[in-house]
Amino acid sequence: MEDDNHLREHTHSSEEILNGKFLHAFRDTVTLPDGGSATREYFVHPGAVMVIPLLQDDAGQIRVVLERQFRYPIGQVMVEFPAGKLDAGETVQFCAQRELLEETGYTATEWARAGQMRPAIAYSTEFIDIWFARDLTPGAAKLDAGEFLEVFTATPEELLQWCQQGRVTDAKTLTGALWLQQVLQGSWPLQWGAALPMP
């Protein structure tokens, strides 16, 4: 990678400015590349995982599992791939398996890590690890208290059409659509592995 020293900022001091139930924010004073100083405010996030779950219907056509969920900051029901935050001490693959089970009821025997995305690089430390799951078995979802969502399936073509039309605007799901298309056309091959044992 290129030498980044002429772009890099260095932490001078840091203070917590919000310790909410969910949001934790800091204000740091930083030294700029030219020696000047500036303020950076950001939210510290534990990280998250998104799952792109692949089903095959009776005719052999691939379908993906999606959710419809009301997102309060947006004021709308959003179409999304299953996703959730990491619990303390949890590996990303375990989190992926747990969130798929809790939100959709599905378990999968095969898993592949695709990559990572950063949703809001200007003001959040959040990463979302991107996983594919296949060989799915349906079961009962185990939603958290206060969590309401609907699970449904769609073809990759339907998902892409919704991305074009603006019915899908969630950035993680748009990124998932990019990965899905590249994987299905064979351009971005995945390395599949076994599911981790779940308790």
Add this chain to the structure above:
Amino acid sequence: MEDDNHLREHTHSSEEILNGKFLHAFRDTVTLPDGGSATREYFVHPGAVMVIPLLQDDAGQIRVVLERQFRYPIGQVMVEFPAGKLDAGETVQFCAQRELLEETGYTATEWARAGQMRPAIAYSTEFIDIWFARDLTPGAAKLDAGEFLEVFTATPEELLQWCQQGRVTDAKTLTGALWLQQVLQGSWPLQWGAALPMP
């Protein structure tokens, strides 16, 4: 669209919990679909615009204009499409033209709106409007004080390879890569219009 009343949450009360220089956060009490109550914490954001600027080299090959910028919450230099926040009262197309000029020095005679994305639907009201620009003329960038970034160009194939390899992880730029690929292969046609007059 489907009836969403069984998923929808309603605001009961709202309080500001952070009034920072950049971050403004609220904690709302909401009524859940089953009549229960819950807390929602979120950032209020003015909205932003991302530009996918298309160049053609001497051989007629398309290239896109990209930036390398240090992102403090991530601690890394990120590869991104040009983007920036809306100023008060500004239209999204004007913001797109202004940010492209300020950050890269380019002006474009033709503009097309592609769609919108929502970077962090769990905790931010932010939207990013996605625009394409073509027929570019280079000029001098006008960076804000404390803003340091490098402008460069790449082919769409290079950008997609970086998305696959994890060199591009910014969610807006990954979403831009999806749009770019679909537009260049003719699947998602754009409606081009003229640039707005700039002061």
